[in-house]
Amino acid sequence: MIIDINFIGLIIASIMASAVPLILASCGELITERSGVLNLGVEGMMIIGAISGFALMTVTGSLIIAIFGAMLAGVLISTIFAFLTQTLITNHVATGLALTIFGIGISAMIGKNFVGIPGKEFPVLFEGLKDTIPLLGPILFGHSIVFYFAFALPFITSYFLKKTKIGLIVRAIGDSPESASNQGINVRLVRYACILYGGAMSGLAGAYLSMIYTPQWIENMTGGRGWIALALVVFSTWNPIKILIGAMIFGGLTIIQFHMQAIGVRIPVQFLTALPYIVTIIVLVVISRDSRKIRLSTPSSLGKSFHKDN
């Protein structure tokens, strides 16, 4: 049997494509959590992004407005979370869960009129170069701009946290908001910014799903990807590069199990569907098992409210 080498390239490319929303949402949530805020509303923000992007695309016809509109929608809904947790000092966990429930509900309501409408084709870059290199051609070329951005993001995030002043401040606040405040850092402002950034990335992840990956609106179309993104952040021990690995494993197993089902491998479908979730978490736990490193990279103040009193 001859396997077309470009076919393997296409499979790898499809794995990467399915990893994109996870990478985007995880890297956003990673910044939020590094500042000490636990936002469990990723799923809700993603689905709001998905419907906003799709609706704006259908209504305005502009892809640019749709993409940025979806990010803005993520920012807006995360502003609610930021206001509640940072200004009114509510509990992070409860507020985040409420945000997800709210997001799923409101997206279904808005989305009612958009069910069954076909999406638009999203332009891809370097289409012509696809056949120039065997194997690597389909992997490297012919993707959307969001795709390239997503694969650059973990490296940008890593650089931001390690090398920039603001990244240092974000990590410092995650370590000890009290000390940061005593150093004259405006803890609330930085945390607001980190929450809104996380919202924007989740919104973009949702828009990718509804506009590029499967260009249509289906109710509840994020299908738990927001929760996986959250899990990736924790099990990667707040390391953007490990998020990339985890997202690829998850994406890979999702795609492969589809193919296995199609070929008719005699393993129960339920098991195959569950496989990506289990394996991703096992792999991340194994590569991040150094307890000392975990302690050093875990934001000590994660999920704790900070209230400055005078």
Add this chain to the structure above:
Amino acid sequence: MNTNLKISNVTKIYPGCVANDNISLEFNSGKIYALLGENGAGKSTLVKILSGVIIPDEGKIYLNENNLKLNSPLDAKKNDIGMVFQHFNLFETLSVFENLIIDSDEQRESVREKIDAIMKKYNFSIDLDIPVLNLSAGQKQKVEIIRCLIRSPKVLIMDEPTSVLTEQETSELFLSLKKFSDEGILIIYITHKLKEVMQLCDEVAVMRRGKLVSVSEIKNENIESLANKMVGQNLKTIKKKKAKTSSDQLIKITNLNFTSEDPFETNLMDINFSVNRGECLGIAGISGNGQSELFQVLSGEIISEKNSIEFNNNYIGDLSPQERREYLMAFSPEDRLEQAAIPQMKIFENVALNNFKSSNFFNNGLINENKIKEHSKKIISDFNVNTDNIELKSQFLSGGNLQKLIIGRELITSPDLLICFNPTWGLDVGAINYIHETLIKINEQNKSIILISTDTDELLKLSDKISVIHKGKLSKIMNSEEVTSEKLGILMGGAN
């Protein structure tokens, strides 16, 4: 240039307490000033006002005749006021260098050069690229000091800086502070330790209950006069009578080890000691050298090997705190509001938490409230807890009253052994005296004590035998008459 700092009519009121009552003070560079007072006297509030962390209700601050508006720590920094906090303001998981550059706008390289120059000048040696949590308390303090010095401050405020230091580190710190003072930095030194004031400072301001009591030159004062000003009454001195030595062994620890996975904790290595009836064993050491782990192993919060702890001829190493209590052990942990009592629960509920089978606090799973309340009232009157409301939530008790309640709760069942960890930490002198008297009384009743404490004077006063813990290892056990605080200091620093 001469620096002049003036505090004028500063008042800060919290609900139920006047932390600073119309304080006016003046400082000039070239001298080292002490701000002396007990815990809760308002010293920390005053210096937090100077460093912009707290905004006063009334009053003004002048630096060289300029009225300063200190609305945030940033304002204090901009006006060249540096402060080293009592509880370090460091980011434990960041590297030393990252801690130092976080508030600087300069290039990393130029800050690094500056830091190297400062470390060379003052003989500090700290690895800049390891996380802060790997540093000793003394090194952490140096990091805080360097952080201030980078900005070449005019005023340097030190809030209770020696509470975590050894004698040697303390004298090193004093040398540095004198150097800074000679270079024209105005030093304000906050403490409740009289010896240090006499050793280091030129002038002293004493605060009591939010009020400024006196300002005087050190040469006109002595330890007794300062103590009386600080407490507001004449202190009686407590002395322990030499206990009759019994050879009746109560508890024996053999080859006890504890290895932690947590880099914030200390491993215990090969701990061996024994305590006889009627004896007090003191365990000295700088905080963070395994005291907390040792306390938890002894109390059963951390389970160890069954045979490693022998109590009253029973092997109890694998028992929980509750089970150990039934063998007549009692515990008073360091953190009163986190470990010993639950702040949101009422006094009598906290009393009930320490549930002995014999106490009949519970009938068929139901709470016998009357019984508990009766019991609580007895503790309150027997142990001088200054409240008659047993429905009060524990968080509203002062530290001294809460500690009396906790010790009372532990002692009312007359245990054979009391294990306490920093029992007088942060208390006022009156409460400290009371606790000390109580502990002496326990020994007189032929009961034993293991006293883990970072306060050397307290240990020398109360212990019959003393050992020092350093990096999770115990020194040999010494008779307390043979020991001096200098000798303890050397052992605490890790020398043999």
